[in-house]
Amino acid sequence: MQSVKQIESGxxxxxxxxxxxxxxxxxxxxxxxxxxxxITIAIELARGWPDIEVHALAVTSGHIDYLRTTxxxxxxxxxxxxxxxxxxxxxxxxxxxxxxxxxxxxxxNLRVLARYDAIVTPERTTAMVRRLGxxxxxxxxxxxxxxxxxGPFEPRLKVFDLVMAAGPKQYARMVDCGLVEAEHCAxxxxxxxxxxxxxxxxxxxxxxxxxxxxxxxxxxxxxxxSWPGWGMQVLEQFAAQDRYxxxxxxxxxxxDGANLQDRARLAKFKDHPNIRIDLGGPATIDMTYTTxxxxxxxxxxxxxxxxxRKPRPTAFLNAHGVAWRDDPNYRHWAFGPVAERxxxxxxxxxxxxxxxxxxxxxxxxxxxxxxDLRPETSSLRAARAVANCLEKAQVRPS
Numbered sequence: 001m002q003s004v005k006q007i008e009s010g011x012x013x014x015x016x017x018x019x020x021x022x023x024x025x026x027x028x029x030x031x032x033x034x035x036x037x038x039i040t041i042a043i044e045l046a047r048g049w050p051d052i053e054v055h056a057l058a059v060t061s062g063h064i065d066y067l068r069t070t071x072x073x074x075x076x077x078x079x080x081x082x083x084x085x086x087x088x089x090x091x092x093x094x095x096x097x098x099x100x101x102x103x104x105x106x107x108x109n110l111r112v113l114a115r116y117d118a119i120v121t122p123e124r125t126t127a128m129v130r131r132l133g134x135x136x137x138x139x140x141x142x143x144x145x146x147x148x149x150x151g152p153f154e155p156r157l158k159v160f161d162l163v164m165a166a167g168p169k170q171y172a173r174m175v176d177c178g179l180v181e182a183e184h185c186a187x188x189x190x191x192x193x194x195x196x197x198x199x200x201x202x203x204x205x206x207x208x209x210x211x212x213x214x215x216x217x218x219x220x221x222x223x224x225x226s227w228p229g230w231g232m233q234v235l236e237q238f239a240a241q242d243r244y245x246x247x248x249x250x251x252x253x254x255x256d257g258a259n260l261q262d263r264a265r266l267a268k269f270k271d272h273p274n275i276r277i278d279l280g281g282p283a284t285i286d287m288t289y290t291t292x293x294x295x296x297x298x299x300x301x302x303x304x305x306x307x308x309r310k311p312r313p314t315a316f317l318n319a320h321g322v323a324w325r326d327d328p329n330y331r332h333w334a335f336g337p338v339a340e341r342x343x344x345x346x347x348x349x350x351x352x353x354x355x356x357x358x359x360x361x362x363x364x365x366x367x368x369x370x371x372d373l374r375p376e377t378s379s380l381r382a383a384r385a386v387a388n389c390l391e392k393a394q395v396r397p398s
Contacts, residue, residue: 021053028058029102033123033285040194044383046077048330055080056086099256127159138393147302147330167267167372186385189378211243215293219301220253226299226317230342255279308363313352
């Protein structure tokens with residue numbers, strides 16, 4: 001994070017003496033992991049643009065607590081925190097999910113959102129407010145990951161006044177496919193890295209032994225994830241050997257709202273000395289595990305790109321028998337060996353370690369394609385993009 005004095009020279013539209021303060025809402029209606037992808041942008045905007053008033057709106061008290069703690073840990077910023085209502089809807093959860101339905105909360109808060117000059121969001125469901133008649137605030141999408149999965153590249157991107165890209169890969173895919181016009185796309189880097197660096201997330205000792213640790217990080221989408229078909233066998237194979245530790249930290253959404261039976265299946269691994277299970281704690285989202293692990297095992301989660309910020313052994317599970325070679329949705333499977341059968345799991349892990357030098361150039365190339373990182377922080381670049389979007393936005397009728 002840079003100081004106010006350092007960033008004032010690069011700011012635009014800061015002379016707020018002759019007009020009201022513009023108000024920007026950073027909106028958090030999904031699970032807590034999305035907070036990490038934009039809160040540092042809010043901090044930079046609040047510190048460096050005195051003519052912009054920054055609010056953070058969230059749908060659970062846990063989100064508000066996490067926001068407050070994180071902002072304080074990063075040095076503080078004048079950001080107003082607001083818990084969205086009504087309480088009856090806020091407490092409406094599908095099968096024990098951690099957040100209420102997004103569409104319901106958006107519809108219930110249209111009048112609140114209409115007060116803002118811009119809404120900054122890390123997820124795409126917010127695009128629906130246009131169909132609900134909300135036309136005045138600028139809509140800004142920050143993304144919440146930088147993976148290869150095709151799902152995020154879809155028509156709702158066209159609704160946003162500004163879409164951020166982590167690097168040339170995302171930018172080209174959105175613009176070349178006609179999903180985002182070039183003038184509405186800003187390549188800003190990856191603000192989550194600023195948060196991780198600001199919190200000094202570093203290597204931690206997670207086990208009482210010196211065996212190498214493998215992070216198993218399956219995705220939540222059952223049509224793509226290795227968990228439904230192979231997941232329990234992965235845990236069982238690691239439990240049966242004594243050469244590796246296993247950190248089972250799936251995508252936060254995999255077990256969000258899972259029933260007791262789903263969770264009970266994991267009970268037999270709870271006290272295993274070589275297995276650590278975390279289904280949604282803070283360490284699953286703040287890169288604690290992607291920093292601490294010696295190797296990565298997964299399928300399509302964008303966390304692979306956070307892991308290869310420091311090149312290390314990686315391996316992948318082709319649980320659906322996809323023809324993945326030359327498919328851009330599986331670009332990251334070039335970063336390490338791929339197991340085509342679950343029976344090949346442990347030999348594939350062995351290969352990942354034995355042949356790690358072979359894959360480092362691919363990991364480095366993939367990382368460079370994915371993230372446009374510069375000496376100036378990603379969060380400051382993104383904050384400037386928000387401020388510029390406000391300057392350029394056409395005044396819409398309320």
